Amino acid sequence: MRRFSQHNILQFTLFASVSGLTWASPATDEPKTYVLEEVNVLGKAYKNTATKSSLAPEETPQGISIIDGELLAERGVKSLNQALRYTPGVTTEQKGGSVTMYDTFNIRGFDVSQSYYDGLVLQYLQGWNLQPQIDPIALEQVEVYKGPTSVLYGSMPPGGMVNMIAKAPQQEQQTTATLATGSHNTREASIDSTGALGDSDASYRVIAMTRKKDGQVDYTEEERTVFAPSVDWSITDKTYVNINLYYQKDPAMGQNSSLPASGMIDHNPAGSTKPSTFAGDANWNHFEREFWMAGYKVRHDFNDNWSFLQTARYQDATLEQRNTYHIAAGFDASTGNLERYIYSTDEDSKGYSVDNQLSGAFKTGEIEHNTLVGVDYQQLKGQTVYSSYGSTSQFGNFNIYNPNNHMIDPSKLSTEGTWIDDVEVEQTGLYVQDQLHIDNWVLIAGGRFDDYHSSSKFYDAEANHQEFSYRVGALYEFDNGLSPFISYATSFEPYASGKSDGTPYKPELGEQIETGVKYLSDDETTSATVSYFNIIKSDAVVDNPDDPTPGNKLQIGEIQSQGLEIEGQLLVTPNWGLSASYTYIDMKITKDTDYDLQGTTPIYVPEHAATLWTNYTVDRGLLNGTRIGGGVRYTGEMQMDAVNSDRVPASTIVDASVGYDLAQLGRRFDGATVNLVVNNLFNQESYTCYDSANCWYGAERTVEVNAQYQF
Structure with a gap:
């Protein structure tokens, strides 16, 4: 039976990516040796997202993908x-491809509205648009954990995190240092x-980036500046501190x-649109977001067996937008005339979150x-001012097949x-977990109690919930690398705004049973996971097909x-x-x-999806030093509406x-x-839809060339 340290987790992560690492490749016919560079890049406070422990992904009785x-x-x-x-189970x-201001995805069919950054939630002004x-450029890796995670993180959809x-x-x-240019007049430096x-x-890290490009859609631009400094300090052999800042405009x-x-x-x-067609107005299209986050991590080892970790972060964010929207009743398909409604929002939020973990x-x-006891807390306060300015018909008819994107006169x-x-959210959670190793068995069990409160002035609603969530799981490690597993977990997902x-x-409450098998070869060149899951979500909140407004x-x-x-993942040859x-x-x-x-089947859920990615590194001849990679991703049919x-x-x-x-x-x-x-090499058109009146083109072909110098 294998025992994996934090360093082993990194080794497996690097292998699993099969992303063009340079492997030992002897020129003779002698037996090949597979070599992994021994570099710890995740920091002393890093713990596996799925378990908040050093349990390796292949030892965890639940589906995990790492990028x-x-x-x-x-x-x-x-x-x-x-x-x-390229992540299985994720749509x-x-x-x-033209709406890039949000990260909109689901896991195993369930929408995920909040993601996590270094184990703490990126707080979201629910019902509106503001979220970091x-x-x-600032990421070492991305972890996708399948199934309910409420037992460690509180409010969460049952599909995963x-x-x-x-x-x-x-x-x-x-x-x-990196310089990049490419499609849509891209200019980037980092x-x-x-x-x-x-x-x-003590050690430091400073990351800075600026990027500017034209959007896929006519008359739009995308611009971003990032500054992310951090410092690690080992005060003593037993006490470690990390201080970090993230600013983005x-x-x-x-x-x-x-x-x-x-x-x-x-x-x-009557006509057609294309990926660059803009349904908005250049004179009334403005999206600006600015946020900063300041945080710290403190870890203290009491002895070889017991340690305490506290992670905390403060977040301050603002967003301004001027935009238009339309509904099905406002579109005449026979002429292409589209009635649009003009609005603006000014949004701001401030919040903080803290997670305390005692492990032994x-x-x-x-x-x-390996026992874990934790208490976490988060609070968010925010405000949105929503203003309506009537219909664009006051400036004439707008035809989507021959759009005039300069109709609106803001002065009029x-x-x-x-x-x-005014939105307020407050949540306190108390959780406990125990991992047990018994010969070749890995067993895990945990429970959590949450106290959740939220209020919304717009909907004149308050929510007060107390919920208990739990999970149990088991995995058996055979000596041949196979590890069958089974798990059961529940989730708790409050809804901040009201009717x-x-x-x-x-x-909304969820439960999942998952069973499957994981495999890792002795030389770590082959790994695989096969999972069957069954998730049931009760009291689910869905959009009303007859009335899309949030309160209905x-x-x-x-x-x-x-x-x-x-x-x-398979390493066919060392290259x-x-x-x-x-x-x-x-x-x-x-x-x-x-x-x-x-x-009925909810939208954004294909029945079938598949991906393939490959990388080949040339280490001899005229092309020595060349890495050639590519992939294909298939997304099956999805429902157009509810x-x-x-x-x-x-x-x-x-x-x-x-x-x-x-x-x-x-x-x-x-x-x-x-x-x-080159993304979307053959410029294949793809689509997503909320309903027949609201659809989007996928990302068209983009080409980027970047030059990097490391010293």
Whole structure:
């Protein structure tokens, strides 16, 4: 039976990415040796997201996918949405490729509205638009944990969670500077510097990036600046402190408008749209977001077996937007005329969160225990001012097939109504977990009690919930590398805003049973996971097909999602790696108390999805130093609307990535590399839809060239 340290977790993570690492490749026919570079990049306070412990992914009785930072860079990832493209069980970019200001995805069919950054929630102004969005330039890796995680993190959908791990300071001095350009007039520059602070036991990391580009849609831009410094300090052999800051300003965030399915997915002789068609107005399209977060981690080891970890963060965020929206009743498919409604929002929020963990290892007879006791707390206060300015018909007819995107004259607008929403959320959780090793068995059990309070002035609603969630799981490690597992877990998901009549929604409750098998070869060149899951969510809140306004959502009886996930990585040769996945999901509304939706499948849930990614590193000949990578991702048909009246077509997208180590041209180029990334190589059109009036084009082909110098 294997025992894995934090260093072993990193080794497995690096292997699992099969992302073009340089492996030992002898020129003779002698037996090959597989070598992994021994570098700890995750920091002393890092713990496995799934268990808040050092339990390795292959020892954890639940599905986990990990995407490391090298792979994110090779794929040219610019958002969490894009990072999840090749992850089984995840349907990402629900608002297509032109809406990049949000990370919109689901796991095993259930929407995820909040992600985590270094184990703490990125707090979201529920019902509105304001939520921090971490740029991948600051990430070491992304962890996707499948199934309920409420037992460790509190309020959470039953499909799973995503935790982004920040780049940590390192003792070894290293600086990486990058310049990039490409499609849509992209201009990007970044620097990532780390090293020791003098001769002390402290180390630093400073990450800075600026990016500006045109949006996929006409008359839109995207602009971002990131600054993320952090410091690690080993005060003593037993006490470690990390202080971190993250600042991001997005002066331009593209657009947030949708298009009708007619003339896009459905043929219409009256006309058609294209991926660059803008349904908004250049004179009234403004999205600006700014936020900063300051946090710390303190870990103290009392002895070899017991330690305490506290992680805390303060968050301050603002967002301003001017935009238009439309509804199905405002579209005339025979002419292409589209009635749009003009609005603006000013949003701000402040919040903080803290997680306290006491962990210990001890034995009772032949049983090894790794026990965790924790208390976490979060509070968020925010306000949104929503203003309505009437219809664009006051400036004439707007035709989506021949759009005039300069119709609105802001000086002639008058406010028809203003609404203010004050949102408050407070949550306290107490949790306990025990991991047991008994011979080849790994057993895990945990429970949590949550006390949750929220209020919304706009809906005149308050919610007060106390819930208990728990999980149990078991995994058996055979000596041949196979590890069958089974687990059961529950989830708790309160709804912060209320109904239009002022009454709160009930908390959504979920439960999952998952069983499967994991495999890791002795030489760690082959790994695989096969999982069957069955999730039931009760008192589920869904959008009302007859009235899309937030206060008129439906709280139906039950949604069931069951399916199969297969994920594997294979090092075919020391220079050639493959990773592949397949997902099958059968998701249905099985009980409906408010609306005739029983038997329907929710939107954004393909029945079948599959991915393949490969990387080959050339280490001899004229192409020595070249990395050639590429992938294909298939997303099956999805329902177009809640009542399942039509379908969104399936899509198959091909991506490519080529890198070259310029050191092959001479020693004066040591540390320099150049990379070419082409996403959607064949410019395949793809679509997502909320309903027939609100659809989005997927990301069109993009080409990026970046040059990197490391010293």
